Amino acid sequence: MTQSFPPxxxxxxxxxxxxxxxxxxxxxxIAYLLDRAAYFAELEPGEAPDALAGSTVINLFFExxxxxxxxxxxxxxxxxxxxxxxxxxTSSVKKGETLIDTADTLNAxxxxxxxxxxxQAGAVKLLSRKLDAHVLNGGDGKHEHPxxxxxxxxxxxxxxxxxxxxxxxxCGDIRHSRVARSNLLLLQKxxxxxxxxxxxxLLPNSYEAxxxxxxxxxxxxxxxxxxxxMLRLQVERMAGTLIPSGREFFRFYGLDRDRLALAKPDALxxxxxxxxxxxxxxxDIADDLDQSVIREQVxxxxxxxxxxxxxxxxxxxxTTLRAA
Amino acid sequence: MSKRxxxxxxxxxxxxxxxxxxxxxxxxxxxxVAVFGGDSAIAADADVxxxxxxxxxxxxxxxxxxxxxxxxxxxxxxxxxxxxxAARGGISTVIAQPSTAPAIDRPQAVYAVSHRxxxxxGARMQTLGALTVGCEGKELAELGLxxxxxxxxxxxxxxxxxxxDTISRALNYARSTGLTVCLxxxxxxxxxPGVIGGELAARMGLGGIPALAEVMSIERDLRLVEMTGVxxxxxxxxxxxxxxxxxxxKARGLPITAGTGIAHATLTDIAIxxxxxxxxxHPPLRPDRDRLAVVQGLADGTLDTLVSDHRPIDTDHKxxxxxxxxxxxxxxxxxxxxxxxxxxxxxxxxxxxxxxTSAPARVFALESGxxxxxxxxxxxxxxxxxxRLSEARLHSRCRNFNYEGIPARGVVLKTYVGGKLVFERx
Numbered sequence: 001m002t003q004s005f006p007p008x009x010x011x012x013x014x015x016x017x018x019x020x021x022x023x024x025x026x027x028x029x030i031a032y033l034l035d036r037a038a039y040f041a042e043l044e045p046g047e048a049p050d051a052l053a054g055s056t057v058i059n060l061f062f063e064x065x066x067x068x069x070x071x072x073x074x075x076x077x078x079x080x081x082x083x084x085x086x087x088x089x090t091s092s093v094k095k096g097e098t099l100i101d102t103a104d105t106l107n108a109x110x111x112x113x114x115x116x117x118x119x120q121a122g123a124v125k126l127l128s129r130k131l132d133a134h135v136l137n138g139g140d141g142k143h144e145h146p147x148x149x150x151x152x153x154x155x156x157x158x159x160x161x162x163x164x165x166x167x168x169x170x171c172g173d174i175r176h177s178r179v180a181r182s183n184l185l186l187l188q189k190x191x192x193x194x195x196x197x198x199x200x201x202l203l204p205n206s207y208e209a210x211x212x213x214x215x216x217x218x219x220x221x222x223x224x225x226x227x228x229x230m231l232r233l234q235v236e237r238m239a240g241t242l243i244p245s246g247r248e249f250f251r252f253y254g255l256d257r258d259r260l261a262l263a264k265p266d267a268l269x270x271x272x273x274x275x276x277x278x279x280x281x282x283x284d285i286a287d288d289l290d291q292s293v294i295r296e297q298v299x300x301x302x303x304x305x306x307x308x309x310x311x312x313x314x315x316x317x318x319t320t321l322r323a324a
Numbered sequence: 325m326s327k328r329x330x331x332x333x334x335x336x337x338x339x340x341x342x343x344x345x346x347x348x349x350x351x352x353x354x355x356x357v358a359v360f361g362g363d364s365a366i367a368a369d370a371d372v373x374x375x376x377x378x379x380x381x382x383x384x385x386x387x388x389x390x391x392x393x394x395x396x397x398x399x400x401x402x403x404x405x406x407x408x409x410a411a412r413g414g415i416s417t418v419i420a421q422p423s424t425a426p427a428i429d430r431p432q433a434v435y436a437v438s439h440r441x442x443x444x445x446g447a448r449m450q451t452l453g454a455l456t457v458g459c460e461g462k463e464l465a466e467l468g469l470x471x472x473x474x475x476x477x478x479x480x481x482x483x484x485x486x487x488x489d490t491i492s493r494a495l496n497y498a499r500s501t502g503l504t505v506c507l508x509x510x511x512x513x514x515x516x517p518g519v520i521g522g523e524l525a526a527r528m529g530l531g532g533i534p535a536l537a538e539v540m541s542i543e544r545d546l547r548l549v550e551m552t553g554v555x556x557x558x559x560x561x562x563x564x565x566x567x568x569x570x571x572x573x574k575a576r577g578l579p580i581t582a583g584t585g586i587a588h589a590t591l592t593d594i595a596i597x598x599x600x601x602x603x604x605x606h607p608p609l610r611p612d613r614d615r616l617a618v619v620q621g622l623a624d625g626t627l628d629t630l631v632s633d634h635r636p637i638d639t640d641h642k643x644x645x646x647x648x649x650x651x652x653x654x655x656x657x658x659x660x661x662x663x664x665x666x667x668x669x670x671x672x673x674x675x676x677x678x679x680x681t682s683a684p685a686r687v688f689a690l691e692s693g694x695x696x697x698x699x700x701x702x703x704x705x706x707x708x709x710x711x712r713l714s715e716a717r718l719h720s721r722c723r724n725f726n727y728e729g730i731p732a733r734g735v736v737l738k739t740y741v742g743g744k745l746v747f748e749r750x
Contacts, residue, residue, distance in 0.1 A: 023527075100643055120645035121529040122599030141647070143529030181529055206532075209523035 014311035018128045018135040021144035022185040030153070030186060037154050037307035040078075041300060050080030051310045055112035059085045060102075061138065062118045067273060067298065068138050068148070072115045075305035081113070099123060103130040113309060116140075134312040136305075142176050148272050149182035150304040153190065155297050156227055159268055164191030169221050169263070171197040172231035172253060172280050173238075175204060179272045180231055184212055197221035198253060201242040218253055222262040229270045230255055233280050246279045256282040260291070268293050326353040327371035329743070333363060334376030334704065338383050338694040339674040340682035349381065351700040354742035359694055376704055379737055382677060383692050384416025384701030386684040387659060389559055389585065389631035391652065392451075394440065395433075396425030400636045400722050403437060407446025409656040409720055411747035413632075414736035416701035418447045418656075419688060422454040423481025429454035429465040431473035438474065448701070448741050450688075452479045455494050455505060461486020464494055471501040476688040477557070479506035482606050484541060491545075495552040504581075504687055507545040508558035508566070510537040510607060518604040518651055522611070524593050530647065533608060539565035546573050549580060557581045557687050561627060562588040562607045564617035571626045581687045583629030583679070584618050586655060586662050587726065591615070595726055601642045601649035602724045605633075608651075622679060623671040629687060630679040632659040636722030654720045658713050660705065661732035673707075700743035709735040 011028035022030070040048060057076040059069050069085065076083045086106075097105075099118075106114065107130065114133045116124045121141035128135035139145040156163055168187050174180045174196050184194045194212040196203055208214050215221030222228060235246040243249050260269065269285055269292045277283045286292055332348035336359070343359075350358040350370060387410060393400035401409075410418045420437060422428035428437065428451050441449035453470030455478040457463040467478060478498055480486075498505050510533070519525050525532025542558060546569065549556040561570055561582050570582045587605055592612045595603035603609055621627040635652030642649050655662075663680060667673050685692035691699050711734070713727040739747040 098640070099645065118645070120647045122647075123645035125599060126643075126645060141529055141645075142531075175531075178529060181527075204521070204526065206522045206526045210526055 015315050017312070017315075019146055019308050019312065020125050020128060020135065020137050022146045022149050022182045022189070023144065025189070027189050030150070030190060033150055033304065033307045033311055034154050034157060036310060037150065037300065037304040038158070040306045041154070041158075041303040045078060048078045048306065051313050052076060052079035052081035052112075055081045055313070056110070057081045057083045057113040057115065057309070058106060058109075058111040058133075059083065059115045059138075060088065060106065060117075061086070062088050062116075062123075063139070065117055065138070067301075068117065071298070071301040072136070072138060072147075072305050075302050076113070076309055078302070079306055079309055081309070084111075099126060100130055103127045107131050107133070113312065136308060136312070139178050142178055142181070144182045145178040146182050147301065147305050147308060148179050149186040150308070151297055151301040152183055152229065152270060152272070153186055154300040154304055155270065155293050156268065158296070158300075159293065160226065163187060166192045166226040167195065167224065168192050168227040168229060169195045169197055169225040170229045170231065171218065171221070171255065173202045173233050174198045174207065174231070175202045176234070177231050183229065184210060188212070195221050195225065199243060199249075218259055219262060222259055225263045225267060227268050227270060228255060228260065228263055230280050232272065232274060233276060235276060235279055246276075250279055254278075254280055254282065255285055257285065260285060267291065270294060270297060272297065326743075328352050328357075328369065329372045329374065330370035331374045331376055331381060331702070331704070334379055334381040336361075336694055337380050337673075337677060338681070339678050340383075341693045341695050343694055344674075348376075349694060349702070351740070351743045354700055356694065356698050356700050357696055359696060379704050379706050381694065382414075382703045382705065383681040383694055384703050384739065384741065385414050385660060385680045386417040386419065386690065386692065387415045387632050387634070387656065388419040388583070388629055388684040388688060389633050390418045390420050390656070391633070391635040392420045392424050392437070393636055394424065395436070400638050401720070403440040403449060404446065405721070406634075406656070407441040407449050408747075410447035411445075411739045411741070412719060412736065413656045413658070414660045414703040414705055414739055415447050415656060416703060416739055416741045417690065418449050419476055419684070420449065420451040421481050422452050422479055423459045423483070427454045427457075427459045427481070428452070428475070429457050429459070429470070431466065431469045434470055434473035434475050446741075446746055447739070450474070450476050452477045452506065454478070455480045455498065456486060456490065459483050461490055464497060467498050467501050471503055475503070476690070477504040477506060479559070480509060482509060484509050492548055492552065495548055495554040499552055499554045502555070504555045504557045504689075506559045507549070507556050508538070508542045508561060508582075510541045518606070518608055518646060518649070519596060520593055520608045520610050524596065528596075528599065528646075535563060535565070535610070538563045538607060539569050542566050542569045546578065546580070550578060555579070557583065557629075559583045559629065559631065560585055560588075560607060560633065561621065562614065562618060563610055564614045567617045567621040567626055571621070574626065581628045581683070582626065583631055583683075584622065584627050585631050585633040586659055587633065587653060589615065589618050589622060589630070589666055590662055591726060599646040601644070601646055602653060602726050604646060604649050604651045605653060606651035619666060619669050619671060622666065623675060625675065628679065628683040630663055630676070632656055634659075636720060637724045638722050642724050653724050653726050654718065654722055657718055657720065658727060658732070660736060661711060661713065661734040662727065664707060664734040665732050700740055702740040703736060704738040706735045706737060708733055711735055
């Protein structure tokens with residue numbers, strides 16, 4: 001008799017030096033991070049272990065961010081770390097310093113963790129090669145945003161009890177979305193079926209090579225899904241080029257009551273924020289506490305970031321089977 | 325007073341002149357004056373006798389697509405250094421692209437290239453002229469004056485030629501010079517450079533250039549060639565569809581020639597891996613089916629020429645995020661060995677050597693070949709001696725290299741340019 005285990009039992013633990021993306025992670029490593037995050041999510045803020053006591057975390061954001069940076073900051077502080085926010089807009093980067101020189105400079109300050117957001121794909125990886133600190137990817141260009149995907153996965157797991165076997169639709173501007181890329185990688189690794197929905201200009205057919213189903217019509221793609229994940233559309237950058245207008249986008253790709261009715265009755269609505277009400281999502285759905293878990297995604301964001309910091313600090317070796 | 329030099333005990337290999345066997349040559353001044361088979365006693369009246377010890381003597385290699393860093397970026401490589409690196413790689417003639425800064429769009433700039441390489445310490449440095457001023461695709465460059473100054477042909481560098489009316493006027497006018505125009509550069513306005521659209525681009529979160537970009541440019545340019553009757557050379561065909569378009573055009577009887585780069589015949593986009601900027605090239609590396617089509621194109625003669633597409637880039641412009649990195653790789657020193665490796669992939673030795681010698685000579689109307697009265701441009705090489713390619717063994721100042729640790733064969737022993745020994749392996 002062979003006994004089959006869910007994919008999450010393979011390589012349970014976490015031994016990476018950096019968290020650069022979902023791509024390098026094994027299902028067991030993702031499951032480990034989610035389990036720890038689930039534990040942190042249940043704690044009162046004062047109860048968290050001071051796993052990062054005496055450590056220094058530098059938040060290095062080359063792109064503007066309020067929510068992600070705050071979330072990393074709060075997560076690190078709950079674990080007892082000292083957090084420094086580097087305001088890149090006023091730093092030497094604006095004076096022409098290269099990324100590598102910035103890395104050298106920061107390295108000399110001996111931080112223990114560096115959280116980086118950068119506008120170009122692969123830039124965080126490049127930094128990680130030059131630094132002694134643990135590097136966490138807070139979003140690199142259109143490449144990956146691993147902690148957002150982990151927060152989304154934890155939110156799904158809390159409501160559905162599992163990820164394996166679910167059907168998830170990710171809708172909107174897939175092409176420019178690091179959130180979509182990290183999510184589709186994570187969800188597939190954990191056994192979910194992923195559908196991508198968007199207009200051809202924002203969803204190239206080449207994504208089929210990543211093992212997902214590509215839909216260009218919302219009504220077909222949403223049918224019987226367990227999760228509807230909406231993405232932010234940068235209307236101001238796209239109107240007239242990649243899409244004709246915001247209102248046309250909402251007409252064909254916006255999430256309203258009629259469209260949501262095509263999904264399973266207990267389907268969850270998610271959005272990584274910030275939302276454009278009336279462009280990709282109708283206001284009443286965003287605020288519907290029965291189906292929308294958008295606020296919970298933010299809350300889980302802090303928990304998974306705590307889990308990531310802790311995992312990097314302790315580097316628990318993987319085991320082959322999860323302890324009962 | 326010139327000396328007579330005898331090179332004996334070599335294997336002559338020059339398919340265009342029907343040589344494939346033991347023999348030797350006699351050089352006098354800058355010319356070959358005699359070619360003989362076997363090992364006869366012509367030695368008697370030579371001043372200098374060189375024993376080739378059975379190595380292979382080839383017509384000097386011609387690399388018809390090299391990017392100069394001078395003027396503009398001398399810190400990467402001067403013209404003199406390019407000439408010496410080429411000689412080290414067995415290349416006797418370099419044909420440079422005009423896209424320097426400023427571009428080679430005036431006759432003085434053509435003179436400057438040969439002037440800067442003087443000293444006889446390296447390959448013969450030739451250049452193409454810019455088709456449009458500054459390679460910007462707007463105004464016609466002084467094509468007639470460039471030709472008079474010695475430009476071997478025209479190109480717009482890596483930039484597409486510009487709007488249709490500009491390109492058709494430029495080609496129409498270029499016809500009057502009788503020189504070849506290099507065409508088929510894909511439109512850079514499509515997508516982000518450096519990576520081909522498709523699975524890899526989707527994985528890496530990069531826009532990627534659509535695979536169609538190259539073949540659409542080639543097909544457009546083929547129509548313009550048909551319309552204007554200009555002599556055209558599609559020098560960097562790197563996709564399966566591009567090779568097919570060239571094959572069809574040749575079958576239609578269009579008098580065009582074509583070529584490809586060594587990287588696109590030996591590497592795929594796998595080399596880009598995790599944002600390796602050294603493998604960021606222009607045109608971008610492609611999936612294996614394109615590489616196979618390119619090799620097949622070389623094997624069946626659809627692609628006439630093979631080039632190094634040498635482009636030195638310093639670390640500061642490669643050790644940056646992928647999107648910021650400049651495309652290009654160095655190639656002069658390893659070009660010959662990598663070209664020979666294609667023999668194991670189905671391209672005959674005769675085809676390969678033609679692609680490096682007689683084919684580019686024909687395209688750019690250069691004298692070449694092992695025959696009496698041809699220029700004494702010769703490459704002596706041991707085609708079978710194994711070597712391991714390594715960055716540590718490069719003499720280039722720039723190290724944007726993609727073949728670390730790759731086993732290869734073919735070692736250049738001597739390079740002659742105009743009868744002068746410009747490189748000798750120690």
